[in-house]
Every structure is written in C-alpha cells, then in structure tokens.
Amino acid sequence: MKGIGRYAGYRLSDLRKDLISGLIVGIIAIPLGMAFAIASGVKPEYGLYTTIIAGILISLLGGSKFQIGGPTGAFIPILFAIVMQYGYENLLIAGMMAGVMLILMGVFKLGALIKFIPRPVTIGFTAGIAVLIFSGQIVNVLGLKGVTKHEDFYSNMKEIGMHIGTINIYSLLTAGVCLAVLLLVPKFAPKVPASLLGLILSTLIATIFFEGQVATIGSSFGAIPANLPQFHLPEVTWERIMKLLQPAFVIAMLGGIESLLSAVVADGMTGSRHNSNRELIGQGIANVVTPLFGGIPATGAIARTATNIKSGAVSPLSGVIHGVVVLLVLILFAPYASLIPLASMAPVLMLVAWNMSERKSFAHVLRTKTGDSLVLLLTFLLTVFTSLTTAVEVGLILAVILFVKRMSEMLKVAKVLPDPDHKHEKVMAHMVREGHDCPQISLYTIEGPLFFGAADMFEKSVMDSLSERPGMLLLRMGKVPFMDTTGEANLASLIKHFERSGGMVLLSGIQEQPLEMLKRTGLLERINPAHRFEHTGEAINYALQHLNQDKCKGCKHFAFRECAALSSAGTEPEQQQKWKRVAAKVTS
Template sequence: MSQRLHFLKHYSMRHFRKDVSAGVIVGIIAIPLGMAFAIASGVKPEYGIYTTIIAGILISIFGGSKYQIGGPTGAFVPVLLGIVMAYGYENLLIAGFMAGVLLLLMGIFRLGALIKFIPRPVIIGFTSGIAVIIFTGQIPNFLGLSDIEKHEHFLSNIREIIIHLSSINIYSVLTAAVCFFFIFITPKFMPKIPSPLIGLLVSSIAAAFFFPGQVATIASAFGEIPHSLPAFHIPEFTLEKIHLLLGPAFTIAILGAIESLLSAVVADGMTGTKHNSNKELVGQGIANLITPLFGGIAATGAIARTATNIKNGAVSPVSGVIHGLAVLLVLLLLAPYASAIPLASMAPILMVVAWNMSERKAFKRILLTKTSDSLILFVTFILTVFANLTIAVEVGLLLSVVLFVKRMSDSLKVKQVLPDPADKKVRASIVEEGLDCPQISLFTIEGPLFFGAAQLFEQTIMGAIHYRPNVLILRMSKVPYMDTTGEAILQSIVKDFQKQGGLILISGIQPQPLDVMKRTKLWDTIGKERFFAHTGEAIDFSLTKLDIDKCKGCKQFAFHECTELSAGHEKEKQSEKGLLA
C-alpha cells in the first residue's frame, strides 16, 4: 500500500484538480453504462451503480495501473445473464465472490504474466461474439417489444424477437432514434461532452414531454432506484453451491483478468507508463470480493472509460476514486430522475458499446489471412454466440494448442546431408544427387524436438540408416528445444545404434537440449568426448573410425579424403600385379 501511495510525494493541487475533472467526467459516463450493463445482465439497474461505486474505488486504490477505471463491462453481460438465468441472482453474488478469490490468488501467485499467452484470435473471437450478443439483446428495448422473455441461448432470444415483432412500439423507436442521433452528432460539435450522456438526457426528456407514459422506463420495468447506499449482505455459502458455481466463477475470473490487463496495457500505451499485472489482479480480486457483499455484480477494468480518464487529464489513481464518489453523489441526489429513463434510451448506448468492442477490423484482418488463426477466431466466435463463453474459450484455447503443436511438428526438418566439394558446406542436395558414404551418415536436424515431432525424427533417422553405417553424426545446432519425449526417442536411437556396434556423434548442440541430456544421463550414454562444437570436428573424428578396407575402391567420394583412401586400394592392386610379373 505504501508503494501505491508513493505518487503522493510529488502530488500537487494542480494534479488534484486534473484528477477531479477527469474523475467527474468519467463518473458521469459510467452512470448510464453501469445501469445498462446491469439491465442487460438480467439484474436491477441499481446493482450496476453499486458496482461502479464500490469496485471503481477499490480497483483504483489497490490495482496496479495508475489510470485504470473499473466497473461493470459489456464483456460480462452474456456470462452474468447466463448465471442469473441458470442459478439466480443470489448465486450470481456467490459466483462473483468466488471469482474475487480466484483473482486474488492469481495475483498473489504472480500469474499476471500468463494472461499474455492467451492467443489474440481467441480474445478477438469471444470479444466479437459478446458484441453480437449485446447488440442483438438490445433490439427488444430499441423496438419497445412487449412480453419478451429472456433466454440463455442466442437463437432462443432471436426467435423471441421474431415472434413479438408485431408488438413494436413506435414511440420506443423514436426515443431510441433520438438517442442514437445525439450519440453520433455530439462528438462533432461538442467533443468534450460525453455523447452517451447527451443522448440519454435529450431522448429521456423528449419521451417525457412528447409522449409521456408511452415508453417503458427503468421504474416501470424494475421499480424505483433507491437513493441510498446498498445494504451489506453476506450470501449463504454452502459446499454444494461452491461446487456448483466453481465453473461460472472461473469464467468470470479469467474474463475479468483478461479485460483488466488488456485495459492496463492500453493505458500504458497512451501514457508511456508500466502497470504491475500481479498487483492489478490483486486489486481486481479485492474489488470482486467486496462488491457482491453490497449486491454488486462482477467488475473489471473498462478500456473505454480508462481511455476517457486519460484523455481528460488524469494523473493518478485519485481520478478513479473521484469517479466512484461522483457516481455515489448522483445516486444519493438524483435517483428518482434516473428511474424515469426510458429503456429505449439505454439500448442505443449499449449498441454503440457493442459496435466499438466488436474488433471488426481485427476480425476481418485475421479471417483474410486464411491461416489456422482464422479457424481459431471463427470457432471461438461461433461458440461464443451459439453456445457460451466458457465453452468458446476452452475450445479456442485447445484448438490453439493443437494447431500450434501441428505447426511446430511441421517445422521440424530432418535431412541427410554431405559436404559440398565446392565450398565444403553441408547440403542435402549432395545426397539427393546420389552421393553417400556407406560408413558415415550425417544428418541436420532443424526445429524443436518435442512430442509432436519426435516420431517424424525417429522414422527419418532409422529409415535412412537401415544399412547400418559405422558412424552417425547428428548436427543439432538448430534444435532450440527438446522435451523428454524427444529425448526418449533420441535415447532409443542411440542405444539401438550402439547395440549394433555403431558410434554416435553430436555437433553444435544448444544449451537447453544439452541440459536435458545431462539430466537424463543420455550425455553419459553417448560419451562426453563425442560432443563437438562444429560439424568439421565431428567429421574429422569419424574419419579416424572408418574401416579402411571398405574405403578401398569406393567410388562415392562423399568426403574429400575419400579420393586418397580409395586410391590406396588401386596402388595395392598395381603393386600386386608388379610382383606377379
């Protein structure tokens, strides 16, 4: 905590004024978003406000990014809605609390850096899928459809919309259109004023003035928003509930970790600072531990609000605290007015959020590559929309691993080579042209020697040395990594070759494979004196182990020494002829 307050040493009143200004602006933006995300998640709007206040303040105090603004976000909408529909609101709070524990543990055990290993196609895929779910989920409010029943699955919700299209409310459409108009037009003329707020206010006033009582409001759908602080409440925890909600809690925790750290990275890029990923996870964990005790929903770092915070001059975490306090003040003073906001005014705000978070450009760019990443992206996207986020992320990650292993196994190349007489550099083309040495086999291995490629390695080596040469040289300077499976296959080749009386030499081995060999004693099996830094040294050594009788008369001339060795046989024949004469 002392490190967190280190910035106060150089903090001035000028800095405070900037933080207040940025915090108030972001707080004003956060109010409609908090309510909208709560409604879209299947809970009362005030729970979104409570989350914005409590989580927003705690994340700023305990998190690892100076500029992070925390609160409810669109990424959680389909997840939370699914939990509410399957388990109920009370269990949603328990799942949120458990997610807080998981996030806290992730930070304590320094797992923040691991989030970067989640492939970008998976992130883009589920983010775009979430955007589709949020956008389509707001169509009923936009059109003012009545008797709409929410479902957990996308197709059921689309079917519900189609069935009730006849109940379209023209006043809701007009209200939503007004909000949309001001959201798009405000930035062009008043760029410093939050356009969602202008759209919300103007459309709400228009609906109340021109067609009062004709459009569903927050009050008519959810009741009046209380103008008081939320009550402290500990949910009823049982082992059965904990076991039941462990999966949903894990999904919330992983999604919260990903989005908060992505937001922190965006903030780093905008400010030139560096966040502490593990501390950020601790802050997220604390926020998600405490927020459910006041009825709040899951929270994480909000990229758009964090960016707005920075653009409006924030200099420290104080702005995040001010943002939470500003929302609290509005709750205490203006709750009755918030209750009169039409649902049709909230819909365009979430639709714009969905559009902005859709990552459509990145989505299109990855698809156009027509690579394995395109498949991962498409599968993750489809499963997010038509199944659920948990399945989508699990399958996306599994598919990423499988395709990565496939790519790595394809990258392994095992080629039999020989020195080129022209420049003495080893090339596979020399062997392919028909030259070979019956006593020395020389192989170049390129790429990681791991479980996905070990079988190819074994088949290539054993298939090529069926004639049992005296010496087998393995050039391993381009093998950056070897796992225990690769080592086991290599050990099998070594033992089989040595059993037949052959000699194995290794040249140019890298540190990691060498370390594995030493740990498994393969280093001792081969023999320390049979490891060489350069291929030339290994070849020179192998030439001393040749059966000279087999060299005499050989016409392969694989090495430049072969000419002399073969010529020796011709001289002997000529000597014998001379003696006979």
C-alpha cells in the first residue's frame, strides 16, 4: 500500500518491521512506565496510561517519524515536587496547561528557539536530575522503613541516614538479582529486553523465597486495575491556573527540550529530518489529552526512540503499536504486575539515571576550565540542591552574561596607518607610534560586533585617543558584522561630538546589517553621503583632499607617503595626483 507524508512509499512489508519494533519497544516501556510513575509519586497504572495514550498521540501527531513518547526520567523530580506541593489532581491540570503551552509554542514556530539553550545548561540539569533519580531509589534498594519523602535532596539524604538501621536484607537481595540481570543480559543476549527480564526474574525469586518480606507494588499502591483508563475532567479554576503557571511552564519547557533532543537523535540515526514545530504541537495535544485519563506529563523518550530505530521501525505506526502492546498487557497481566517488588523497580530507575547522566560530556566540559564549566557546575548543583526551575534560570542568566562578556572582548578598536612596506599599502596598527601619526586624520579599524556589551568601550576607546583634536576621523567599519541600537547610539554620539567640535567623520566598508540599522534609526540620513565610502582607499583619498595644507607645512610625522611633498609644500596639482594614486592602493 502507498501513503503520503510520513507514510510515503509505505508497503505491506514495512508493516511487519513496524510490528516487530513496536512490540519490542512496548515490552521495554512497560516496566519504565510503572517505575517512572512510582518515582514521580503517583500510582504505577498512571504511568501505563501515559505510555498508552501519549505514546499513540505523539507518534500520530508529532513531527518525527520515529519518536516514541511517554513518561520519562527527566520529569521525575519535577512531577514528584508538584505532587508533594500541590497534589495529584493539580498535577493533571499542570500537565494540561503545559500541553497548551507546547501547542502555542509550535503554532508560533518557537521550536527552533529551544535549540538555543546552551549545552552546559542542558548537561548540568540532566546530570542533576540523574542524581535525584538515583538517590531517590536508595530507600527501595535498602528496603528502609519509616522514611518520609521530601521534595529536596538534602532532607531525603538525612532521612536515609536516620533510618539506615532498618535495612532489609531481602530487599537488597531482590535488587541485586534485578541489577545483575540488567548488567549481564545486554552483554550476552542484547536482543532480550533486560529490564523486563530483570523484573520477572527478581519478582519470581522474591515471591518464592521472600514472600511477605519485601514491599511490592500491590502492598504499597494497591492492585493495578486490569481495565481501560477512565475519562475524568479535573476541576479547573482560575485560582488553580494562576497557582500552577510556573510548574506548568517548567513541564512545557523540559518537555519541549527533551522531545526535540530525542527527535534530533532520531534524525542522526536515520538521516531523516523532523519538523520541530509540528513535534511541539503533537507533544502538546498528547499532554492535553493524557491527563483526562489520569496520565502524567509525557515527552519524547530518547532511549526508547533509539531502540525503536534499531529494531527496524519504518514509520510512526511503530509508536502506535507500542502503545497498543502496553494496553493489551495492562488488560491481560495487570494482576501479576502488583506482585513486583519496589526493590526490583529501583535498579531499573538507577540504570536509567546512570545512562542519562551524560557523565562523559559532563567531565569533558569541566576539563575545559572555561565559563562553560562554571555554568555546568552551577546548574548541576542548583538542580540537585534547589529546583530545576532555579537551576535553569540561573544557568541561562549566567550563560548569557558570559556570552555578552566574550562578545564584548571580541570588539577591537585600533588606530591604524598605511604600511608602505606592504604590497597594497595595507593599514596596520603597528604603524602608529610616537612621532609617526597624522595630526589631522585619525584612522581607526573597528573589528567585532558593536552591541550593548561593547558599545561604550568603542566610544571611549576612540574618544580617549582624540585629545589632540584631529580635523578628520575615519572609521573603518568593514569588520563590524552586527550593530544594535546601543551601538548605533554610541556611534551617533561620537559623530555628534566630533562634528560639534568642527571635525569631519568618514565611514568606510559598512556591512549590510549595520547599514540597515543606521537606516532604521535615521542616523544614515544625518551622515553626509559624501562621507560614506565602500573602500578605505577612497576615504583616505577624500580625507587627503580636505587637509589643512598650512598645518602640513613643516610636519615631520610623515604618516602617509605623500606627507613628504606636503611638508615641503610642493605644487598642489602634482600632490593631488600623487595622493590619489597612493590612496587607491590602500585597501580595506
């Protein structure tokens, strides 16, 4: 059969590939869905509902052919904090609000903007989330009793320390069995879903040998219902909306980042191209609908998407099949899932945390010992010890400040003169020295972006060098790629100050963007067209023609090649011709 769009060229043989990949990913998604839900502070079945509904909708409506959506580890600390602070009902509302935000981001084509978040920030908060997930499972691995869960890392670690004496050896053994399977199966049987096998084997051992000795899903959360999720519309009020704006925004931003990162990974593995704005809209619709059936926020899952591709997926149909597989398992095997020990789920989450920690990238950025290292470390520590919201806000602000600082350092203002030893009389900074500088013409090269972070330095650099009040100021702008309104204002101030003193300002080599800025602000109209030049040679030629020749007589600076003739007051026509010939050689 043939299709259109993402199904273009789809054949019956491709359906078999999608069925296999969907089955494999669906089996992998089952333990992860329950584990992520439990770690987020909600019942395990809500994770399965999310996997089913969001997984199907994201595949159908998203912008990537291979994206697998569902609950992810990245959301765990955020969702847990929301549940602790606002409750489960409000988590559903926050998820729906986040969905609306994602839809709006896609509609207004903001998908590309999310990609501009600095990598040190994403690595920092991802590593921080990994630490929170890993540490959050210590209680279940050790089987500690009487532990109260808190939102912050420090309080949770303190609780573990206070109850360390309640270690349950049976929980440790159960977790050990599951962990051994997770580590060994990929090496010896890479096609077998290790997480599912680990859960089954450790559950069987715990049920047969340690019955009643370890906490299970059933004993902690009740039996998982073997039926379809029920439609439920949360009570949405204006007061709740205002209260949940911030957590909803955090969910939306993280969901957008995670989904687009996952789509980029899929593109790299397949050579395809995703539609980022469509992806955001698809994610948004999924997050609006899923809470209506009790599901938690979802996004693109990088590991499951990669598994989908490696398993031979051809189209979004594999993602739909993965959701159907989870639905069938829920209906047929839900009672058995209640027997799974929490100690069996913990190693699965710990391994997820280890894999998502980006430890190699983390170490690589730290080794650079640059501003990025500081952004990374600060974002990481704030994620662990405060909140993801604070971490991302501070990380972004610091990254912007460091970026502005770096950009401002790129701006260089140098006083220059022609070098007679150079083939084309190229202007060079080393030619300006005491006793060799034209008293009437000051020639400057401006190199780098002229923006708010560097504009003041530009004006000050030129003004400080004009104490001898030359009659003409020539600014070489050919290496200024960008100018903002602050840079334009400082340039306008410099021109106004210089012309008020009776001087003349010449500009050469203005690039397209700065020229457009000068047009928009009206400064270009205030500059005499005769004072704007394409090339530096033309500007120098003009300047030499407007010198005060009386001041040239007896001058010993000899800044320009024709200065010898001017100093000795040679015949004017000959001088004029020579100025033109030499100036024409000087290039920008």
